[in-house]
Amino acid sequence: MAKPQPPPALDDIDRRILAALVENAELTNKALAVRLGLAESTCAYRVRALRASGIIRGVHLDLDLAALGCPLLAVVKVRLGSHDEVGVSTLFDQLVAVPGVLRVLHVAGADDFHLLMAVQDAQALRDIVLRHVTVHRTVRSTETQLVFEARYGVGIPLVPDARST
């Protein structure tokens, strides 16, 4: 039988490409090729293949939310009443569509969903939670906590650990 996904075996070059793009996704193909010591055409070919295989899903814009009028970040934990599969799934769909929601996590534990959202102020947060989250029948309760600061992490290791000297 054929494997469902053609073995996407990545070699060192692929991983170095990914590492470079994670560090700076706006690198031009030429700059990337120079940085890795590849020909431009080869580099472009590799990147295209990584996109076609789905390893690179795409890129997301990083906006200054505060400058756009949403200086408040909050985590909203959502607890459900019933947990039937279809209910959870449709609620998921509705939560990602709530204005201000950046990320939705369906987690194992007492809280069923974690929302990370950006809002104008505390009142806007209250309004949105009440009108877009609590309204759903499957939602039993919510718990909101303020986020003082959010940062991006380094992500998963792509290049085999640089060894210490």
Place this chain on the structure above:
Amino acid sequence: MAKPQPPPALDDIDRRILAALVENAELTNKALAVRLGLAESTCAYRVRALRASGIIRGVHLDLDLAALGCPLLAVVKVRLGSHDEVGVSTLFDQLVAVPGVLRVLHVAGADDFHLLMAVQDAQALRDIVLRHVTVHRTVRSTETQLVFEARYGVGIPLVPDARST
């Protein structure tokens, strides 16, 4: 007195540019201009201004973490012992550098930090938490929960609500 930040007042065009780029950050300048009915030069000028003003911070790569060998997502809640400012700040720096960490939130509440991380399997998660998180003196305890599924939300509203008919 002059305002601390030159009023970055965004007009409708700016907001439509941002909305289009949020939906697809890989749009070429030409395609973006056509889509909004702008001249290419104007469009390029606007986008550059949005970057220069810091409203567009940049772009981040969206990778298929599962395909890269990290199919497990987890939220790790970190609770501190002492809460002195310098300690919190340096711990923050160390947490974002933990391998597999995608996002670090400094939150208000019983848990001081929330880590979103991608790992190979449960054992790798255990090893990383023990060796990179729990080791720090300021960390009193951690609590880990599995993430069944994570999705991106729609983000903050950029275009004034389309009115219903």
Place this chain on the structure above:
DNA sequence: CATGAAATTCGTCAAAG
């Protein structure tokens, strides 16, 4: 697979309406 040199497209800048 990777390479180098084609052709094509894109982004940038300037001037004028």
Place this chain on the structure above:
DNA sequence: CTTTGACGAATTTCATG
């Protein structure tokens, strides 16, 4: 803000080791 045109740079395609 749009149009036009021209220049330089980048991406793509293709033929070849």
